[in-house]
Every structure is written in structure tokens, then in C-alpha cells.
Amino acid sequence: DAGITQSPRHKVTETGTPVTLRCHQTENHRYMYWYRQDPGHGLRLIHYSYGVKDTDKGEVSDGYSVSRSKTEDFLLTLESATSSQTSVYFCAISETGTAYGYTFGSGTRLTVV
Amino acid sequence: EDQVTQSPEALRLQEGESSSLNCSYTVSGLRGLFWYRQDPGKGPEFLFTLYSAGEEKEKERLKATLTKKESFLHITAPKPEDSATYLCAVQRNSGNTPLVFGKGTRLSVIA
Numbered sequence: 001d002a003g004i005t006q007s008p009r010h011k012v013t014e015t016g017t018p019v020t021l022r023c024h025q026t027e028n029h030r031y032m033y034w035y036r037q038d039p040g041h042g043l044r045l046i047h048y049s050y051g052v053k054d055t056d057k058g059e060v061s062d063g064y065s066v067s068r069s070k071t072e073d074f075l076l077t078l079e080s081a082t083s084s085q086t087s088v089y090f091c092a093i094s095e096t097g098t099a100y101g102y103t104f105g106s107g108t109r110l111t112v113v
Numbered sequence: 114e115d116q117v118t119q120s121p122e123a124l125r126l127q128e129g130e131s132s133s134l135n136c137s138y139t140v141s142g143l144r145g146l147f148w149y150r151q152d153p154g155k156g157p158e159f160l161f162t163l164y165s166a167g168e169e170k171e172k173e174r175l176k177a178t179l180t181k182k183e184s185f186l187h188i189t190a191p192k193p194e195d196s197a198t199y200l201c202a203v204q205r206n207s208g209n210t211p212l213v214f215g216k217g218t219r220l221s222v223i224a
Binding site: 031033035040041042043044045048050058090092094096101102103104105106107 | 145
């Protein structure tokens with residue numbers, strides 16, 4: 001399997017608490033992405049990174065922030081979790097952004113109660 | 114705005130019953146169209162990339178084709194292990210813009 005891991009795999013948190021999800025890669029790929037997947041919506045882009053400290057917003061970025069201080073790690077933070085952020089979160093990596101598309105992690109299932 | 118529409122939402126086939134999944138797209142300049150397979154509880158797994166109209170790619174019982182407006186994923190003589198959700202995505206021909214995904218087609222193949 002490609003060297004991409006997400007942690008934690010499952011998390012239950014309370015409304016209003018901060019949450020950080022981690023994506024770690026060992027492939028030295030330049031591009032990293034955070035998507036969320038919800039029934040009826042498919043995969044939607046939250047934020048992405050095209051290099052260390054270089055990030056940009058996706059279509060559903062409100063309520064989320066990201067950081068990338070090292071090539072291998074891309075962190076997604078929910079500053080104050082809400083029930084609407086209950087979802088499955090997928091991280092993906094890409095060397096060039098083309099050709100073979102992305103390699104996805106196994107996902108983090110987040111429940112906000 | 115780039116858009117990807119997949120149909121049907123769900124498809125139930127008998128083992129050996131061939132069919133096709135559709136992916137319609139609108140994008141301002143297509144760099145590539147991607148097909149993924151996703152099993153329950155797992156991340157999407159890359160299947161194919163198509164770049165230009167008329168292109169076809171095959172893998173086992175799957176064949177993907179591309180026109181200027183849509184792509185088809187043909188499944189020939191499916192087996193129960195082909196049951197999964199199939200996702201289509203497009204990338205615009207502008208820098209390295211992120212993939213835009215459709216909502217997927219959930220395929221069930223019954224023995």
C-alpha cells in the first residue's frame with residue numbers, strides 16, 4: 001500500500017471542542033488534499049496543499065483550517081466542532097496532480113455529538 | 114464551475130449481467146477524467162485516467178471510455194466481488210487544480 005496514514009481512524013467529540021486530524025505520508029509527494037464524504041454529496045474538497053506552508057481553500061472550507069509545516073504531514077483542524085461536521089474525512093496525496101490521480105488514505109470517521 | 118454527474122445512483126445486477134455506468138461532466142478544458150473504486154469503509158482506489166475523446170482503457174472486466182461530454186464504465190460479466198461504489202472525477206486543464214468528484218454509483222452484483 002502507498003505510504004499514507006490517517007489518524008485517528010475514529011473519533012467522537014462534543015460540539016464546540018477543537019479537533020485535529022492528521023495525515024502522514026512517506027511518499028514525499030508535493031500535493032496533499034483533505035476531502036469529506038457524506039451521503040448524497042460525494043467527496044467534497046475542504047483544503048489542499050501544494051507544498052510546505054502553501055495551502056488553498058476548497059469548496060467546503062468554512063469552519064476548517066489546515067497546516068503543513070513538513071512535507072510528510074498535513075493537519076486538518078476543526079476549531080469548534082459542529083454536528084454538521086460529522087462526516088468521513090479522507091486525505092489524499094499526489095506527486096504531480098495528474099496521470100494517476102490521487103492515492104487516498106483509509107479515512108477518519110468523525111462524529112460530533 | 115466544474116460539475117460531474119453520475120448515473121444511476123445505484124445499480125443491482127445479476128452475476129454475468131453486463132451493464133454500463135455513466136459519468137457526465139462539464140469542465141472548462143479537461144486535463145483528465147478519473148475512475149475510482151471504493152469499497153465500504155475504505156478510501157477510493159484508482160482505476161483509470163482518460164485524457165481525450167475516443168480513448169479507452171481496460172482492466173479485467175472493466176472498460177472505460179470517454180467522449181467530449183461523458184464517460185462510461187462498462188462492466189462485462191460482473192462477479193460479486195465487483196460490488197463497490199464507483200466514483201468519477203475530472204481535473205481542469207489549468208495548473209494542478211484539485212479533482213472534482215461525482216457522487217458515485219453504488220453497484221451490487223448478486224450471485
